Amino acid sequence: MSAHQSQSLVTINTLQNLKAKGEKFTCLTAYESTLANIISQAGVEIILVGDSLGMVIQGHESTLPVTMDDLIYHLRNVSRGNVNSHLMADMPFMSYATKDAALLNAGILMQNGAHSIKLEGGHWICDLTNTLAERGIPVCAHMGLTPQSINRIGGYFVQGRDTDKRDEMISEAKALESAGASLLLLECVPSDLAKEITQSLSIPVIGIGAGVSTDAQVMVIHDLLGISCLEKSPKFVKNFLAENDSIQSSVKAYVKAVKEKQFPAEEHTFF
Numbered sequence: 301m302s303a304h305q306s307q308s309l310v311t312i313n314t315l316q317n318l319k320a321k322g323e324k325f326t327c328l329t330a331y332e333s334t335l336a337n338i339i340s341q342a343g344v345e346i347i348l349v350g351d352s353l354g355m356v357i358q359g360h361e362s363t364l365p366v367t368m369d370d371l372i373y374h375l376r377n378v379s380r381g382n383v384n385s386h387l388m389a390d391m392p393f394m395s396y397a398t399k400d401a402a403l404l405n406a407g408i409l410m411q412n413g414a415h416s417i418k419l420e421g422g423h424w425i426c427d428l429t430n431t432l433a434e435r436g437i438p439v440c441a442h443m444g445l446t447p448q449s450i451n452r453i454g455g456y457f458v459q460g461r462d463t464d465k466r467d468e469m470i471s472e473a474k475a476l477e478s479a480g481a482s483l484l485l486l487e488c489v490p491s492d493l494a495k496e497i498t499q500s501l502s503i504p505v506i507g508i509g510a511g512v513s514t515d516a517q518v519m520v521i522h523d524l525l526g527i528s529c530l531e532k533s534p535k536f537v538k539n540f541l542a543e544n545d546s547i548q549s550s551v552k553a554y555v556k557a558v559k560e561k562q563f564p565a566e567e568h569t570f571f
């Protein structure tokens with residue numbers, strides 16, 4: 301237990317129990333210590349040290365330039381500020397391109413404070429997921445819009461709108477659960493597909509742009525605070541600071557809105 305942890309750490313079991321009880325939980329990104337402390341104190345169950353840092357911290361146009369060294373630097377800072385949230389670390393682009401690379405890099409992230417790691421992909425990451433899970437590393441599989449594949453996808457579009465893609469995503473989600481994934485994250489998918497996947501899995505499903513029916517929601521902290529260089533925010537984003545007078549109260553309002561199923565509302569949802 302670190303110096304900050306007088307309350308018990310949120311574990312994969314905690315999240316699994318919340319799903320079993322039908323209670324929603326929250327995830328927020330953080331990249332540094334002070335905001336990590338505020339987010340954890342506000343009761344956010346998971347802090348994600350996301351490779352979105354490439355865009356919101358480093359100013360790149362995509363997440364692709366983020367390196368293991370970048371991720372480790374931000375993870376260590378977040379870890380020092382965290383109180384008792386579960387710390388999830390993104391595996392950067394190409395850091396899990398082979399099984400050997402995945403084992404090495406996931407191990408390094410765990411040794412630098414992560415409690416779980418997140419990988420983007422479907423069927424192709426099943427084998428990796430199994431290998432990591434068998435070695436004691438909880439995996440969150442990120443499906444739907446996977447920003448590390450932006451050059452192949454061709455843009456930030458909603459995924460799973462046609463029947464073939466939809467069936468494929470349901471089958472991939474089930475395969476990832478069978479392979480040993482502890483969590484699934486769905487980004488930018490129609491809400492009815494996210495609902496079907498959430499109901500057909502026993503592991504918790506976290507959504508962003510995936511409607512209100514997933515077990516949990518994730519947001520990028522900059523979006524929650526309305527800080528953006530973009531002219532137009534994505535549909536699924538809500539600026540909580542616009543209705544609150546501090547960062548602390550904005551994060552607490554996000555937690556409350558998710559738990560009470562007020563966020564995401566219809567206006568933030570793809571159908």
Ligand code: KIV
Pocket residue numbers: 329348349350351352353390485487508518519520
């Ligand atoms: O890197 C990140 O912040 C993410 C979230 C958008 C889910 O993957």
